[in-house]
Amino acid sequence: MSVYTQVAPEEIQPLLDAHGLGQCQSLKGIAAGIENSNYFLSTTKGEYVLTLFERADPEALPCYLKLMAAAAHDGIPCPDPVTPLTTLAGRPAVIITRLSGGTVDAPTPEQSFQTGAWLARLHLALAAPELGRGLPPSHDRALVRERFERNLDKAKVHAEWGGLVPLWQGWVERFMTIPAGLPGGVIHGDLFTDNVLFDGGRLSGLIDFYYACSDAWVLDLAITMNAWPHAEAVAEGYRSVRALHETEEAALHPCRIFAALRFMISRLDDALNPREGEMVQIKDPLEYHRKVANLLGESAGL
Amino acid sequence: MSVYTQVAPEEIQPLLDAHGLGQCQSLKGIAAGIENSNYFLSTTKGEYVLTLFERADPEALPCYLKLMAAAAHDGIPCPDPVTPLTTLAGRPAVIITRLSGGTVDAPTPEQSFQTGAWLARLHLALAAPELGRGLPPSHDRALVRERFERNLDKAKVHAEWGGLVPLWQGWVERFMTIPAGLPGGVIHGDLFTDNVLFDGGRLSGLIDFYYACSDAWVLDLAITMNAWPHAEAVAEGYRSVRALHETEEAALHPCRIFAALRFMISRLDDALNPREGEMVQIKDPLEYHRKVANLLGESAGL
Numbered sequence: 001m002s003v004y005t006q007v008a009p010e011e012i013q014p015l016l017d018a019h020g021l022g023q024c025q026s027l028k029g030i031a032a033g034i035e036n037s038n039y040f041l042s043t044t045k046g047e048y049v050l051t052l053f054e055r056a057d058p059e060a061l062p063c064y065l066k067l068m069a070a071a072a073h074d075g076i077p078c079p080d081p082v083t084p085l086t087t088l089a090g091r092p093a094v095i096i097t098r099l100s101g102g103t104v105d106a107p108t109p110e111q112s113f114q115t116g117a118w119l120a121r122l123h124l125a126l127a128a129p130e131l132g133r134g135l136p137p138s139h140d141r142a143l144v145r146e147r148f149e150r151n152l153d154k155a156k157v158h159a160e161w162g163g164l165v166p167l168w169q170g171w172v173e174r175f176m177t178i179p180a181g182l183p184g185g186v187i188h189g190d191l192f193t194d195n196v197l198f199d200g201g202r203l204s205g206l207i208d209f210y211y212a213c214s215d216a217w218v219l220d221l222a223i224t225m226n227a228w229p230h231a232e233a234v235a236e237g238y239r240s241v242r243a244l245h246e247t248e249e250a251a252l253h254p255c256r257i258f259a260a261l262r263f264m265i266s267r268l269d270d271a272l273n274p275r276e277g278e279m280v281q282i283k284d285p286l287e288y289h290r291k292v293a294n295l296l297g298e299s300a301g302l
Numbered sequence: 303m304s305v306y307t308q309v310a311p312e313e314i315q316p317l318l319d320a321h322g323l324g325q326c327q328s329l330k331g332i333a334a335g336i337e338n339s340n341y342f343l344s345t346t347k348g349e350y351v352l353t354l355f356e357r358a359d360p361e362a363l364p365c366y367l368k369l370m371a372a373a374a375h376d377g378i379p380c381p382d383p384v385t386p387l388t389t390l391a392g393r394p395a396v397i398i399t400r401l402s403g404g405t406v407d408a409p410t411p412e413q414s415f416q417t418g419a420w421l422a423r424l425h426l427a428l429a430a431p432e433l434g435r436g437l438p439p440s441h442d443r444a445l446v447r448e449r450f451e452r453n454l455d456k457a458k459v460h461a462e463w464g465g466l467v468p469l470w471q472g473w474v475e476r477f478m479t480i481p482a483g484l485p486g487g488v489i490h491g492d493l494f495t496d497n498v499l500f501d502g503g504r505l506s507g508l509i510d511f512y513y514a515c516s517d518a519w520v521l522d523l524a525i526t527m528n529a530w531p532h533a534e535a536v537a538e539g540y541r542s543v544r545a546l547h548e549t550e551e552a553a554l555h556p557c558r559i560f561a562a563l564r565f566m567i568s569r570l571d572d573a574l575n576p577r578e579g580e581m582v583q584i585k586d587p588l589e590y591h592r593k594v595a596n597l598l599g600e601s602a603g604l
Binding site: 028030031034040100101102103105106107108160192193197198199200201202226227228229230274279280281282284285286287289290300 | 586
């Protein structure tokens with residue numbers, strides 16, 4: 001979000017000149033987005049988005065940009081870098097193409113279906129193994145478990161969540177793995193509703209590739225199903241493009257439980273350890289607690 | 303969003319002192335929210351939210367704060383002002399109570415039901431006619447129509463939307479009214495999913511009263527149904543607390559069409575007339591075009 005770093009139009013003109021992107025006509029902060037600062041950039045040559053990276057691992061940034069370029073080249077509606085990674089206002093920065101459309105508040109089943117279908121196309125577009133090199137392991141089972149254990153003492157004495165900790169420990173013991181050997185490659189990893197743009201009825205953008213990693217494709221489908229209001233429509237859309245292997249069908253439910261736990265744990269960690277001076281996104285950590293309980297057919301214990 | 307106005311902890315200490323709110327311990331920008339700057343404020347006395355108003359009509363601000371105080375007093379989970387309206391960093395400002403919980407990405411039918419139920423309780427809590435005095439008419443039929451007509455020339459030549467303009471003109475002609483004489487009072491007017499907090503399963507907050515106005519209650523229900531993924535669950539929740547009068551049941555569908563048109567028009571206006579230097583929220587203007595078409599059982603023409 002643009003709160004982090006303010007940029008003036010005159011600061012970006014040298015970058016535009018260096019890449020033949022015309023004269024800057026306007027630069028407007030974009031309210032969406034928490035991790036990075038984003039601006040809509042209009043120039044005499046076209047419409048772009050300028051991103052300044054605030055927290056991303058600088059080693060991984062070129063890998064993310066390579067992913068977007070490869071997906072865009074393959075016809076996926078996603079941002080396409082039009083400059084190499086550079087530095088602006090002291091931050092790693094890049095200019096990417098601007099997509100049409102916007103996010104929707106209440107996706108329809110049909111929009112959920114389209115999201116699943118494009119997720120499958122994205123997986124196929126990014127199947128080359130070399131695209132996965134250098135990406136951080138953002139869904140690593142051991143790291144998720146460690147993140148949970150690091151917060152146990154704080155969570156136990158929390159007024160509202162303390163009573164749930166024994167339940168969570170049981171869940172982590174039972175569901176912190178998913179089957180090995182599932183087909184996979186690069187996954188988006190964060191295809192929440194605010195990372196998908198629609199232009200009228202048509203899906204016009206998959207954005208925010210900064211949690212991409214190498215993992216099982218069905219895990220990405222599970223993450224997306226958990227995040228959208230019509231989970232089954234997401235899965236149908238996915239299957240309409242890429243049939244799930246028998247082992248993937250069997251792994252889908254365990255993957256949804258693992259994915260729900262993983263997001264529950266990251267939200268708990270964020271809520272219990274707010275970083276001073278940073279912007280806070282208000283997201284209910286217990287939303288994913290309830291998803292686990294629902295997937296298990298258990299009472300949520302709330 | 304805090305991008306607008308930065309405040310340092312030492313700037314707010316005099317305000318805390320004046321109202322016995324203790325010593326400031328931390329102040330963190332909140333990423334949610336587009337119109338205003340919001341901070342989580344922790345003091346030795348408790349947890350609060352500091353809001354700096356960036357665009358709101360200064361005449362109406364005391365009215366909004368009175369609404370929140372009245373609703374909170376009546377047991378509605380909503381922000382309760384703990385200071386009078388003051389000035390901070392050159393902006394109108396107020397400190398309010400902090401609610402627990404957070405927004406959810408993909409509300410369940412049950413959460414949609416709860417939202418409808420609390421909307422009905424809010425209507426009953428704010429039924430006193432004097433609470434409506436001084437609120438701007440944010441759903442005024444004539445103003446919505448005027449806003450549409452002001453944008454007609456720009457919309458007609460727009461590459462993607464130009465072809466839809468004749469359809470919109472027909473819709474505005476036919477659906478820009480709702481029946482008169484419906485029961486009403488103060489309505490929230492903007493109960494989108496990002497204005498409702500959940501703490502686990504329980505609805506823990508209705509926030510952002512800055513589009514409240516005096517209007518038909520069923521219009522507020524219609525706005526909320528349009529904005530949530532399970533519209534019928536919202537209506538059932540509402541009816542579980544307050545039965546709809548026969549005239550309201552009959553008006554519900556026309557109200558949904560009017561409300562969808564109203565939000566389509568405000569998003570078009572925002573998209574066609576971005577204000578220089580302001581943060582832009584990316585919301586698909588055509589989302590509400592499709593809602594109108596769906597409510598009419600018409601093809602969306604996209």
